[in-house]
Amino acid sequence: MKKETINVLSEHRKQISELWVKILLENETLREDFMTNEDLRVQSEELVYAMIDAFKKGNFKNLETEEYEEVLELITSLSMSRAKQGYSPRETGLYVLSLKQAFIQFLQENKKHDLASLFEEVLSLNQMIDSLSIITFDTYIKGREEVILRQTNEIEEISTPVIRVWEGIVALPIIGTLDSARTQIVMENLLNEIVQTGSSIAILDISGVPAVDSLVAQHLIKTVSATRLMGAECIISGIRPEIAQTIVHLGIDLSDIYTKASLASALRFAFQKLKMQVVKTATN
Amino acid sequence: MDRIPILKLGKYLLVTIQVDLYDRLALTLETDLISMVKKNEARGVLIDISAVGIVDSFMGRILGNIAQMSKIMDAETVVVGMQPAVAITLVELGLTLKGVHTALDVDKGMLLLNKRTDNNREAGIDD
Secondary structure: OOHHHHHHHHHOHHHHHHHHHHHHHHOOOOOOOOOOHHHHHHHHHHHHHHHHHHHHOOOOOOOOOHHHHHHHHHHHHHHHHHHHHOOOHHHHHHHHHHHHHHHHHHHHHHOOOOHHHHHHHHHHHHHHHHHHHHHHHHHHHHHHHHHHHHHHHHHHHHOOOOEEEEOOEEEEEEEOOOOHHHHHHHHHHHHHHHHHHOOOEEEEEEEEOOOOOHHHHHHHHHHHHHHHHHOOEEEEEOOOHHHHHHHHHHOOOOOOOEEOOOHHHHHHHHHHHOOOOOOOOOOO | OOOOOEEEEOOEEEEEOOOOOOHHHHHHHHHHHHHHHHHHOOOEEEEEOOOOOOOOHHHHHHHHHHHHHHHHOOOEEEEEOOOHHHHHHHHHOOOOOOOOEEEOOHHHHHHHHHHHHHHHHHOOOOO
């Protein structure tokens, strides 16, 4: 990019950033619920200024240098926060790409008479902002992945509570899909709780499991076998009709395992096993 | 050579394993236990493995063998106090110890033995 062009850009930087904001505001996908127009204006102005300052240092090829440190910092924090706020990839991408439009529109006005030079400047600008948008996307996806990772951890923490339902009876409601890693956690928690409470009956409630395939069934059977080895009895409850259907269609043999349709009937069965009875008191 | 003590408790035999079972020891235990069953005409065998933290497929097989042999000689076997880690290992190894009865602790194991030997009597299997 030529020095005079950069000077022109620098002189009119206010105008360019206003042009950009105008383009952004015209866009239908603008999310006013996430950010006020004033915030958007301040943010965009900051980015345009930082970019033009970086242009002045004369490097248009490589973004990974210290000349662009400030720009990169702005753009990463911007796309990271957008990812966490819930902006869509399209909105985030459009934000950066529309900066190109603003620059080009401005240059078009400014260099009407010198088409060859206009073409050259647009070309280098193009390259520049394309790499900028790639970086934006990279960070945006990183931000999203952070969100997913946090949620996965949270689910893991909250999803395996062992409940002591009665003296000698523990229950573990499983919510979500059972994979190998979760089965391990579920099994360990359940067995430890059995040892700690000295319970002889464990109820595994799978009403929160969306689907049972042969792998999940195998995990369930493993858990039941481990409980048996410890000397406790394991009842699987909460088997929905669809799940019963799949289990039979897949040819999985659950005949060695106590299965009940609901937690209530599992509890009743557990009481029977422990030779206990629930009695209604006489009303007076 | 080390031996694991086998205690006679009425009509039952009580074995508490408090050291890690190496193969030789396990084999000795198997032989000793079976001859004790014969000598005392024991009705049940109670094996407490609550102090065992490590288990391999060999030990799993020995436990299964003891149960089967005792069964042939008309004694029930109950394994009690298995640690969670041991149970998980055995399941992962594919050993579910069919034919072995399990209980949480010695107390519950005794109750189970009593119940099972009573059942056999009622059914007229022996005596």
